[in-house]
Amino acid sequence: MKRLKKRAEFLAVARxxxxxxxxxxxxxxxxxxxxxxxxxxFTVSKKVGNAVVRNRVRRRLKEAIRLDTAALGxxxxxxxVIGRREALAQDFARLRADLAGAFRQGRADRRGRDAxxxxxxxxxxxxxxHRGEPPGRTR
RNA sequence: CCAGUCGGCCGGGCGGCCGCCUCGGGUGUCUCACUCGGGGAGGAAAGUCCGGGCUCCACGGAAAGACGGUGCCGGUCAACGACCGGCGAGGGCGACCUCAGGGAAAGUGCCACAGAGAAGAUACCGCUCUCCUGCGGACAUCGGGUUACCGAUGUCCGGUUUCGAUGCGGACAUCGGAGACAUCCGAUGUCCGGUCGCGAGACGGAGACCUCCUUCGGGAGGUUCCAGGAGGGUAAGGGUGAAAAGGUGGGGUAAGAGCCCACCGCGGACCCGGCAACGGGGACGGCACGGCAAACCCCACCGGGAGCAAGACCGAAUAGGGGCGGCGCGGGCUCGCGAGAGUCCAGGUCUUUUCCGGACCGGCCGCCCGGGUUGGUUGCGCGAGGCGUCCGGCAACGGGCGUCCCAGACGAAUGGCCGCCACGUGGGGGAAACCCCGCCAUACAGAACCCGGCUUACAGGCCGACUGGCACU
RNA sequence: UGGGGCGUCGCCAAGUGGUAAGGCAGCGGAUUUUGAUUCCGCCAUUCGCAGGUUCGAAUCCUGCCGCCCCAU
Numbered sequence: 001m002k003r004l005k006k007r008a009e010f011l012a013v014a015r016x017x018x019x020x021x022x023x024x025x026x027x028x029x030x031x032x033x034x035x036x037x038x039x040x041x042f043t044v045s046k047k048v049g050n051a052v053v054r055n056r057v058r059r060r061l062k063e064a065i066r067l068d069t070a071a072l073g074x075x076x077x078x079x080x081v082i083g084r085r086e087a088l089a090q091d092f093a094r095l096r097a098d099l100a101g102a103f104r105q106g107r108a109d110r111r112g113r114d115a116x117x118x119x120x121x122x123x124x125x126x127x128x129x130h131r132g133e134p135p136g137r138t139r
Numbered sequence: 140c141c142a143g144u145c146g147g148c149c150g151g152g153c154g155g156c157c158g159c160c161u162c163g164g165g166u167g168u169c170u171c172a173c174u175c176g177g178g179g180a181g182g183a184a185a186g187u188c189c190g191g192g193c194u195c196c197a198c199g200g201a202a203a204g205a206c207g208g209u210g211c212c213g214g215u216c217a218a219c220g221a222c223c224g225g226c227g228a229g230g231g232c233g234a235c236c237u238c239a240g241g242g243a244a245a246g247u248g249c250c251a252c253a254g255a256g257a258a259g260a261u262a263c264c265g266c267u268c269u270c271c272u273g274c275g276g277a278c279a280u281c282g283g284g285u286u287a288c289c290g291a292u293g294u295c296c297g298g299u300u301u302c303g304a305u306g307c308g309g310a311c312a313u314c315g316g317a318g319a320c321a322u323c324c325g326a327u328g329u330c331c332g333g334u335c336g337c338g339a340g341a342c343g344g345a346g347a348c349c350u351c352c353u354u355c356g357g358g359a360g361g362u363u364c365c366a367g368g369a370g371g372g373u374a375a376g377g378g379u380g381a382a383a384a385g386g387u388g389g390g391g392u393a394a395g396a397g398c399c400c401a402c403c404g405c406g407g408a409c410c411c412g413g414c415a416a417c418g419g420g421g422a423c424g425g426c427a428c429g430g431c432a433a434a435c436c437c438c439a440c441c442g443g444g445a446g447c448a449a450g451a452c453c454g455a456a457u458a459g460g461g462g463c464g465g466c467g468c469g470g471g472c473u474c475g476c477g478a479g480a481g482u483c484c485a486g487g488u489c490u491u492u493u494c495c496g497g498a499c500c501g502g503c504c505g506c507c508c509g510g511g512u513u514g515g516u517u518g519c520g521c522g523a524g525g526c527g528u529c530c531g532g533c534a535a536c537g538g539g540c541g542u543c544c545c546a547g548a549c550g551a552a553u554g555g556c557c558g559c560c561a562c563g564u565g566g567g568g569g570a571a572a573c574c575c576c577g578c579c580a581u582a583c584a585g586a587a588c589c590c591g592g593c594u595u596a597c598a599g600g601c602c603g604a605c606u607g608g609c610a611c612u
Numbered sequence: 613u614g615g616g617g618c619g620u621c622g623c624c625a626a627g628u629g630g631u632a633a634g635g636c637a638g639c640g641g642a643u644u645u646u647g648a649u650u651c652c653g654c655c656a657u658u659c660g661c662a663g664g665u666u667c668g669a670a671u672c673c674u675g676c677c678g679c680c681c682c683a684u
Contacts, residue, residue: 005550041550051185051585056554059159063555066158089579092556 001069004041004078013041013080017109021098023087024061027080028106038073040065044083057083064096072103079106 004010016029042061044054061081065072087095 003550007550010550043550052583055585059554063158067555 001065001073002037002039004039004080009078010041010043010080013078016078017106019102019105019109021102023084023090023095023098024102025082025084026099026102026106027082028103028109029078030107031076031078034076036076038075038077038079040073040079040081042081042083048083048085049088053085053088054083057085057087060087060092060095061099064092064099068096068100072100074107077107079103 004013013027013029016027019026019028042058044057046054048054048057061083065081081099
């Protein structure tokens with residue numbers, strides 16, 4: 001899954017649906033462009049621990065998503081995974097199961113649509129608009 | 140063997156599957172994908188406490204001043220506040236450890252409390268010399284004096300001492316009474332006390348001693364001691380303090396004192412050793428020169444400022460700036476079919492500043508130029524480089540030779556899962572070798588331009604040198 | 613990356629060489645029939661930590677720890 005890298009993109013996804021698990025919090029944003037490739041970003045704040053701990057949390061989450069990227073990703077959705085300290089020690093199989101559940105929950109939530117339109121208005125200069133369809137379209 | 144000191148090093152290993160970043164080669168449908176090969180976190184990558192490289196800015200050169208830093212001596216280093224060696228001071232039986240360790244006779248300042256005195260010493264108690272005085276007070280009278288006051292006499296009060304009586308207080312004894320006892324009360328006697336009261340006598344520091352006189356009451360003189368006052372001399376002793384202006388002993392003195400002497404301490408011309416810091420000796424001085432500069436400060440030396448988010452290049456769309464050319468000549472209102480006329484209102488730039496006055500511009504189109512946001516490229520890893528070895532040096536380090544190329548991201552790669560082994564630790568089994576099970580088992584911790592140091596964190600382990608003790612030979 | 617500030621009782625805080633004010637809270641007592649108010653008393657042992665300078669350190673110096681803020 002492609003990575004989110006810009007601060008503006010993270011702020012946009014933060015307005016989407018949140019679903020919390022023990023080891024992480026998942027934010028999901030439904031995009032107006034249904035065919036857009038699914039993307040994902042990671043946030044691990046300084047509260048979690050020092051640099052080694054933060055790196056490890058992010059890498060475990062990243063690996064779990066990589067292994068199930070076909071099952072988790074659907075076109076037209078952006079995600080941000082906020083790592084928690086529990087992701088350091090949690091059983092890896094359990095981590096994968098939690099991620100799958102959180103992704104399903106995020107997509108099922110209808111509120112993502114409204115958030116998507118407003119964000120699209122706010123970030124209309126983003127390069128996504130160059131290849132995508134015009135905003136404001138409803139399904 | 141036990142206890143300890145110092146220095147150096149490591150900080151998991153092998154393998155499987157699926158992945159990530161980057162470099163080079165190849166292929167393709169060539170801002171990407173595939174494939175082959177190489178590389179991919181640390182001793183601290185950390186904290187950001189110093190020093191440099193590099194880049195930009197500033198600057199005619201330098202110096203001074205201000206500000207900041209450093210501070211024994213010598214060396215090493217690109218440089219340093221780092222390191223090495225030495226010296227000094229302190230600590231430890233020792234190996235060894237710790238130290239911002241220049242200047243207090245350049246100046247200013249501080250040293251609370253206590254204490255007499257806290258820094259050009261002081262003088263409270265005390266010690267001591269000389270001189271003077273030798274019950275005190277009040278009142279009255281007289282005399283002297285301008286006054287202040289002084290002297291004499293008297294009275295009163297206080298004072299001192301002796302004696303007496305006795306009250307008082309205490310102890311003891313006897314007797315009587317009360318009470319179950321403990322004990323209490325009263326009387327008498329003896330002894331002691333004298334801070335109180337009474338009476339009488341004496342005194343004039345009421346003290347001691349000596350001599351003389353005597354009417355035996357006392358008087359005169361002297362010595363010594365005592366008390367008070369004035370003027371000196373002291374700094375030994377007391378005590379305070381963190382610190383008291385050399386220490387101890389002796390001589391000396393009125394008492395004392397480096398006043399003198401011996402020893403110790405201190406300063407110290409000069410001599411010797413050392414590149415130096417410093418060390419050894421030391422004529423002589425006779426004791427000044429307390430501590431604090433991590434108080435201000437003085438002296439010596441060093442420092443232009445900022446930082447890779449430095450800096451360089453490219454740069455779409457939109458908006459805006461400048462230049463040139465062409466066309467046009469502001470806006471509102473009223474009248475008019477219209478051309479146009481009337482009226483009102485400006486704004487900017489220049490004219491040195493304000494006012495007045497004057498000139499120009501304002502819109503549209505085209506071309507060009509420069510700045511610049513998101514972004515992209517670069518800076519970006521051959522270096523004060525790593526490893527090995529030899530030589531010089533006590534060492535830090537320097538030199539020669541050989542060999543190697545070894546992370547390069549930018550929401551940030553080096554990961555996930557698993558097996559075996561090593562070591563540690565806990566539990567269980569076994570006589571033992573050993574076996575089984577558990578540990579998020581295995582710390583501290585993640586490059587962000589680079590390098591040299593410092594500091595801090597760290598499970599566990601290895602090696603070497605040395606010290607003290609015990610035992611054995 | 614660079615710069616600045618703070619840390620003192622449970623809370624808010626004063627004090628910048630001489631042995632740690634004050635307020636709130638808490639505890640005990642008095643006043644009151646009871647409560648509130650008021651009054652009195654108590655309440656700091658490593659002044660974030662560790663070293664050092666000094667006779668003496670919350671204060672001065674050095675090194676750490678934690679928190680906050682600013683610029684880019």
